[in-house]
Amino acid sequence: MATSQTTTESAVENQTTSIPTSAGESDEQSRDEWTDYRFTSRTAIETENLDVFYGDEQALSDISLDIPAESVTALIGPSGCGKSTFLRCLNRMNDRIKSARVEGSVALGGQEIYGDDTDLVELRKRVGMVFQQPNPFPKSIRENVSYGPRKHGNIEAGLLARLFGNDAGDEDALVERALRQAALWEEVDNRLEDNALGLSGGQQQRLCIARCLAVDPEIILMDEPASALDPIATAKIEDLIADLAEEYTVVIVTHNMQQAARISDQTAVFLTGGELVEYDDTNEIFENPESQRVEDYITGKFG
Ligand SMILES: Nc1ncnc2c1ncn2[C@@H]1O[C@H](COP(=O)(O)OP(=O)(O)OP(=O)(O)O)[C@@H](O)[C@H]1O
Ligand SMILES: [Mg+2]
Numbered sequence: 001m002a003t004s005q006t007t008t009e010s011a012v013e014n015q016t017t018s019i020p021t022s023a024g025e026s027d028e029q030s031r032d033e034w035t036d037y038r039f040t041s042r043t044a045i046e047t048e049n050l051d052v053f054y055g056d057e058q059a060l061s062d063i064s065l066d067i068p069a070e071s072v073t074a075l076i077g078p079s080g081c082g083k084s085t086f087l088r089c090l091n092r093m094n095d096r097i098k099s100a101r102v103e104g105s106v107a108l109g110g111q112e113i114y115g116d117d118t119d120l121v122e123l124r125k126r127v128g129m130v131f132q133q134p135n136p137f138p139k140s141i142r143e144n145v146s147y148g149p150r151k152h153g154n155i156e157a158g159l160l161a162r163l164f165g166n167d168a169g170d171e172d173a174l175v176e177r178a179l180r181q182a183a184l185w186e187e188v189d190n191r192l193e194d195n196a197l198g199l200s201g202g203q204q205q206r207l208c209i210a211r212c213l214a215v216d217p218e219i220i221l222m223d224e225p226a227s228a229l230d231p232i233a234t235a236k237i238e239d240l241i242a243d244l245a246e247e248y249t250v251v252i253v254t255h256n257m258q259q260a261a262r263i264s265d266q267t268a269v270f271l272t273g274g275e276l277v278e279y280d281d282t283n284e285i286f287e288n289p290e291s292q293r294v295e296d297y298i299t300g301k302f303g
Contacts, residue, residue, distance in 0.1 A: 034290040035065070037266065037279040043110075044069035044219060044249040045090060050104035052085050052094065052274070059085045060274040063104070072241060072250045074260035074282065077270035078297065083253040086270070087221045090251065091127035092120055108219070125152055128212035132224040134204035136196035136211070141188050144196045144207055145175045148215040174214060182210035183240050202233025209240065220244060222252040226259070238263050257298055261286045269294045 045067040052060040094100040179185040184206040226234040267285040
């Protein structure tokens with residue numbers, strides 16, 4: 001479990017101008033200390049001085065952020081502040097956007113991913129992604145789940161055999177395991193050959209999570225995964241995220257403050273200009289933020 005050691009002393013010393021937050025701090029200049037969040041568990045992802053530009057427009061500015069393994073990290077902030085851009089940096093999905101330029105460093109388990117020698121297929125297997133709109137393939141439920149292992153098997157000799165053995169029964173086992181992990185198995189076990197597009201939105205989203213889990217990732221990135229879902233489907237996704245964090249590192253973007261407060265262990269607050277303003281234990285962010293701007297944002301005064 002992560003523990004916060006965010007330094008507040010010099011924030012207090014620097015306290016000068018604006019109205020103090022409930023934490024008694026006011027000077028935005030001590031921002032570096034508010035984002036220098038330290039945790040005791042293993043670091044899964046380390047970003048350092050990350051800048052992202054789309055053409056001449058800067059979308060992220062100097063983001064240095066370490067993400068602990070086997071926990072849920074929420075990214076919050078107003079529309080356009082760079083949350084999705086940041087998420088896409090973590091598996092180099094921004095490489096697919098022509099105008100995007102990424103500077104700085106992202107390391108997974110200490111290994112830099114922004115090098116020419118990075119195998120992008122392998123990277124995206126290690127770092128899976130779930131999007132806002134469920135996007136199953138127009139294929140059977142089974143094929144949606146087995147697609148990834150098959151694809152990796154074709155590309156990387158030996159992986160298919162490792163994942164499936166040479167036996168179709170192993171494929172069945174893998175499909176079942178991923179669907180169970182995604183808390184969908186009991187709703188679909190008698191209709192695996194049906195087209196995935198016939199599932200409800202909430203089921204489709206859990207299928208997309210199962211598809212992501214089927215290739216055995218280390219990290220799961222989720223960009224507003226429940227924003228298109230009703231409250232019951234949302235609750236299922238939230239429960240699922242809590243379970244997944246026992247084994248995986250989950251990084252989730254959400255506009256829903258209650259959701260961030262409920263499901264995350266730590267929260268990073270981005271604000272307009274692509275700036276990381278504060279990063280801390282989720283309880284600290286919501287109950288005792290250091291920055292006035294963060295307090296204004298989470299209490300709904302702007303954004
Ligand atoms: N493909 C792109 N081409 C050009 N500019 C982009 C592109 N994607 C994002 N941007 C710009 O980068 C900035 C950050 O966008 P991003 O989508 O990361 O924000 P966000 O925090 O995810 O917003 P939202 O909450 O609305 O999803 C915005 O100004 C946006 O217009
Ligand atoms: Mg976004």
